[in-house]
Amino acid sequence: MTKASVESRFRVEGMDCASCAAKIDTAVRRLDGVDDVSVSVTAGTMTVRHKDDASFAQAIEKRVSGLGYKVAPISPRPGMTAAPKQHAACCGAHQREISVPQEPKHPQGEPASGVPSAEGLHGHDHDSTSAPWWRSGKARLTIASGLALAAAYGVGMLVPGMGSWIFTAAMLVGLVPIARRAVMAALAGTPFSIEMLMTIAAVGAVIIDASEEAAAVVVLFLIGELLEGVAAGRARASIQALTALVxxxxxxxxxxxxxxxxxxxxxxxxxxxxxxxxxxxxxxxxxxxxxxxxxxxxxxxxxxxxxxxxxxxxxxxxxxxxxxxxxxxxxxxDNTIARVVKLVEEAQESKAPTQRFIDRFSRYYTPGVVVVAALVAVLPPLLTGAEWGEWVYKGLAILLIGCPCALVISTPAAIAASLSAGARRGLLLKGGAVLESIGKVTAVALDKTGTLTEGKPKVTDVVGFALSGGEVLTLAAALETGSSHPLAKAILAKAADDRIDVPPVQHAKAIGGKGVSGTIGGQEVFLSSPKAAGEQNALTPDQTSTIAALNDEGKTVSVLLVDGAIAGAIAMRDEPRVDAHAGLKALANAGVKTLMLTGDNRRTAAAIGRQLGIEVRAELLPEDKQRIVGELRSQGHFVGKVGDGINDAPALAAADVGIAMGGGTDVALETADAAVLHGRVSDIAGMVDLSKRTMSNIHQNIAIALGLKAIFLVTTVIGVTGLWPAILADTGATVLVTMNALRLLRA
Incomplete structure (x- = not known):
């Protein structure tokens, strides 16, 4: 941001689809002095970077409100503050400040004290207020238009000769707001909006004396848009409802x-x-x-x-x-839930490759539809002498069929639902591109410590030589009382699990590089490494063999001496996560190759690898991990890298998809493309599955959107269907696509 620029944020109400965001983005960008615009459909917000002019915010508000949206600046207040640019528990750096309201949320996802709802209509005016949908301005307009149509039918039966005029008047109840916003959108840089297509079709129908159908089409259009708004509101509420948990x-x-x-x-x-x-x-x-x-x-x-x-x-x-x-x-x-909400809202602004393609396609598709509709309307009468009224009617129907709403929303609706569903499971992804990419992964390289394992040692074996195992653990726990060393914590945790009464210790002291000693019940007790213990009392061949066997299993062994005699040993190891084996098996079942990359010693790594059934590369430096990721990519694999430490950052950045495990360092979380917040290895396979189901859902949505249009295009040209089915093909497809995407919320 230059010194002459400032950044302003606005709450935009009545915006719940990609085409709404595109119209707002286009309109605001055309203002002189605007450097950048970012519109979040999910959050219902707009961020504008513009020249430092106190009155400029008013110009932005005027431009957006002219499109039929209610807009108000967002200013910090209790419960809504600017978040830091980086959050350790999120999976990346936030490039701009995000304000997250901490007020009670209502079903449509808006604060209770939010800006009053827009009362008008703009084609996709999905009111997002605390009031029930049937009390919204959009619903009132739909009801008024429906009542006007019903009244027109009644009056038309009483005065048949006035039917055409009566239905035209009924049509105007709903069409005037649509036409007004169509003009505003055209002046703001979006001439081929759904409002414009609807206006042309309705006016054209009146001209060819089909005013009854024109009025009915307007009502059906409003009903379809209202249903779409209700469905879209459910998607928004799914993630915002998290805030109500606090x-x-x-x-x-x-x-x-x-x-x-x-x-x-x-x-x-x-x-x-x-x-x-x-x-x-x-x-x-x-x-x-x-x-x-x-x-x-x-x-x-x-x-x-x-x-x-x-x-x-x-x-x-x-x-x-x-x-x-x-x-x-x-x-x-900045708590966990607030960060999850921020991340998902930010991620939903990041478009997947499929969505970017659809957006580019729709920019040419809509004008193409207008051209095709015009050709259908004029060519047959001009070339073959066909009846003008019949073919103009068909052209108008094609205009409605060709509306790109269902196609445009097919991808972002599925992406938004999946990101929300993933976030509720602790699967955080930095946008649609990442969500789409994870499903392509064919090889996953995982760190060991803190990723495949818990990241903290646990007592695995208590061996009694001169004393019983219980006595060995009791004395060791007494020596370690009050220590914060990881091995000491492991011993104390084991004693607590076994409900051991730990006796008091006197004269406890740490002996640098060797161990800890003290007096317990009049006995001198020393807990140390095998080497330090051997310096005080030689280990027997059996004791040495037992300790060597534990070491071969990748375990760290401490030896307990009582009054100078070898009393027993305690073995500890950083154990695999409870679900690590099942998680790796799920990846294998999905056809994904797995291998462990660790800087730990070969013996320990090999022991964990055997236990989990995974290929192991050990004693690696950070650059070695990065090199191996590069080798996998050169072999044709689409590589995912999972880690939680600073030494994983280079490999995370080098991979096609980097995934940070929960509890990882800031550097790992910032470098990664996604994060598994709750440290479950099985969640990695869950991400892959979520990605695949999302892409399948997107393909279904595209098929629904284009398939219905293709069917009704053919039936319209051959004269089977007309304006009513045309508008149902548009709004019906949009509702079907949205509802299909919402199935992903159950993931």
């Missing part, structure tokens, strides 16, 4: 007391109390308490997850049976 109030701890405050006012570092059964009002870390958390509203996880001190909780999830004290780690506009 409670509006929170119990804030201050000065040893709790008080109820608005959740949107919580600051980072604040401490809140979450009672059993309450929804958690903010992202945070548990300070005290132990409870099961129902994360299904956010992650889709079917069973509650046990959470205790130092573990993360998400806004919108439900606390189980115990009270929790939670330290807030993200503000209301």
């Amino acid at each position: 409670p509006k109030t929170a119990l804030l701890e201050t000065g040893g007391r709790t008080k109820e405050v608005a959740a949107e006012t919580l600051a980072i570092g604040a401490v809140i109390l979450v009672r059993p059964g309450d929804r958690i009002p903010a992202d945070g870390v548990i300070l005290s308490g132990d409870s099961s958390i129902d994360e299904s509203p956010v992650t889709g996880e079917s069973t509650p997850v046990r959470k205790t001190v130092d573990e993360t909780v998400f806004a919108g999830t439900v606390n189980g049976e115990a009270a929790l004290r939670v330290k807030v780690t993200a503000t209301a506009e």
Whole structure:
């Protein structure tokens, strides 16, 4: 942005389809002083970069409102603030500020305190207000037009000679708003809009004395558009409904007391109390308490997850049976749910290759339809002496049949539904292009630590030599009490799982590079590496053999000594994720080749590889991972790379599709094209499946849109169908395409 430019954001109401966005984009771009325009159908917003002129925003509002939309500037207010340009939990950098309202959302996805709805009609005026659809301005106009048509039939029966005039008057009830917006769209740079086609067809029908059909066609058009608006509203509401999961109030701890405050006012570092059964009002870390958390509203996880001190909780999830004290780690506009909504809205603005092709095609298609309709209307009478009225009628019908609405919406409707469905499962994609590409993946390279494995060690074996396994674990846990070392945490977690009463330790101290020692019950206890233990007391051949076997399995072994004698050993390893094997099998079943790329040692990597049944490349530097991804691409594979660390960033960028695992570093999440927020390996196969079903849905939509038009084109030319079926072919196809796309919301 230059120094002379500013960026303004506007809320645009009545905009729910790609053609609406295209008209607004074209109109605003034609204003002198506009540098760039970005219109989000999903969010119902428009971002304009323009010259720094205080009055220029008014010119933008005037231009957009002239097209029949209600527009108002978005200004920061409580619960709506500018988001940072980068979010660690999102899968990429946001290139501009996004304002996300934290107000209660209604079924159509708009804030309760939003701008009043547009009352007019612009062809695709899908009102997005809190009121039920039947109370919208569009519905009122449709009802008025329908009543006018019914009245025309009644009066026409009483006064047959005035039928033509009466039906023309009834037609004008609905057509005048359409025609007004057709003219405004033409003046703003969109001459071949659906409003213009509808106006020409209706006026032409009156000229050839088909006013009854013209009035009926206008009513059918309005009904079809109203149905389309209701269907499109469902798609918008699907992702915006997530924001309703976050409670509006929170119990804030201050000065040893709790008080109820608005959740949107919580600051980072604040401490809140979450009672059993309450929804958690903010992202945070548990300070005290132990409870099961129902994360299904956010992650889709079917069973509650046990959470205790130092573990993360998400806004919108439900606390189980115990009270929790939670330290807030993200503000209301930057919590997990808000970031998901922002990401999906941003992603839906990114067009897939198929959508870009359809958009280019429609720019030539619509004028082509006008030309074909004109030729059908005039050539037969001129060349063969056919009746003018008959062929003009057919030309007008073709004009309505050729409306590109269903074709234009066929791709973005499916993309929007899939992105929303994916987000609800924690599958975040940076736009339609990524969604389309993931289904083409033929090879996936996965990191080990934190991707295929949990990223933290767990106790796998407790071996007793001089003592029992339980005694070994008890003494080791006592030594590690209070330590934050990953291996210490693994031992303490195992002791907690086994419900072991950990005795107190005295004189505990860490011995650099060797281990930790202390006095427990009068005994000197030392937990160390096998090498350090051997320096105090030689290991027997059997003990050495046991430890070597554990090492061969990729496990780290600590040896416990009691009063200088070898008492036992504890083996730990970063274990595979619970669903890792099933996730890899799902990829294999989809015909996708998998391999592990890791910087870990060969022995550990090979052990995990054998357990999961995956090809392994170990001891790799970041450039090695990038090189291997390049080799796979040179072999003809469409490569996906999955990772969560800084060392994965080069390979993520080099792959055709980079996927970051949840909990990964900012660099990995920013470099990747998509993110699996909840760390499930099976979600990678889920992304591939979602992409394939989306593309299948898009192909179905295109077939519906073009197929119906082709059928009615032929039947119109041969005289079987007329204006009524023509408008049904248009609006009916649009509704069918939208409803078919909405099936993806159940994914």
